Amino acid sequence: MGEVLNVVVAVAVIVFIVRWATSGKDTSSGPSPSTVLGFRPKNVTVDMVDTVHTMFPDIPSDNIRYDLLRTGSVQTTTNTILERGFLPAPPPAYYTLYPRALNSTDTAPARRGPTPAAASSSSSKSKSSSLIERYNLEDRVALSSGVEARTPEEAAGRAVWEENAEKREASLRERKAQMILAARQRLLAQQAKEASSS
Template sequence: MAEVVNVAVAFLVIVFIFRWATTPGEQSEADKALGFRPKKATQPMVDTVAAMFPDIPVDNIRYDLLRTGSVETTSNRILERGFLDPPPAGYFTLYPRSTDTSASQIRQSAPAPGTPQPGSSTPKQTLISKFNLETRVNNESISQEDIGGKSTWEDSAEKREASLRERKAKMILAARQRMLQKEAGNSPSPSS
């Protein structure tokens, strides 16, 4: 029995010495700075998470990916908690902040929905033009009671779709009316 214990202890000592001898120097620096052995976190992984969650800082994303090594786990953590923990100060010695990160390039290169891209000749599309309400803009006055209204369940899918389209149109026209009334109330009247 004593021989088995001696063999097990010797085996564990050999494994420990082998791991210690084969660990590269920068890896142990990363272990010390971060407090854990970092997993592989590539720039495409960081870019993927940053594209899904543009409001999360890139350093927080990279730090979490170094801990988890998984885009899915990091994404789930963001969805569950709404944020990621900020990296410790030691993180910035290994991964200095750069103003030219590819995630910020993604944010800058991807235009916001509804905004024209530079060099394109298409005008900015408004809700009025998107839903073809140009003819109804000046012709209708929508009251607040007509906006939501009670809808009835129609017999066919086509009737339900038409009812939904009409309710959307009324909501858009009512919002436009409120905006114009607010602008008219805020703007000073011309004195000429």
């Protein structure tokens, strides 16, 4: 009986020492992401977040990253947005692991790791390019200069569902171009009104 008691005490002491030694390593590095988030996060790259954010610019980057951490798939996250129309906001614990992104264009170059000079030159390039240049609408600007200003909703009109993806993409591009040109016309009309009043 005495030997059994000694073995039980020895096993208990060994278990206590092993738990104490391993728990010391975990507390020094902080809690694991799976315990903070409540699930085991998948590997998410900046390109995955940028891909979804490009398709749905009105969805915040943090919501996209949180859903990608859960699913690990751009396609699944995109389908969720298409089905629901939104992505749920991440819980407050998410921000302890991933600090809040103020602006996705400011944080994306920092994550990829270019030099500060390259980051400043890329940000100056993006600031200098306008929507007209980005969507190659310079020739259409000259044609639309005599047209009255319309709201973007009037310019875009109602979408017609096309039978194949290429036609739908072309229709979307045309609607974007019309909305950009209408917004430009409204801006020019507003500037002309301000100039005439002053």
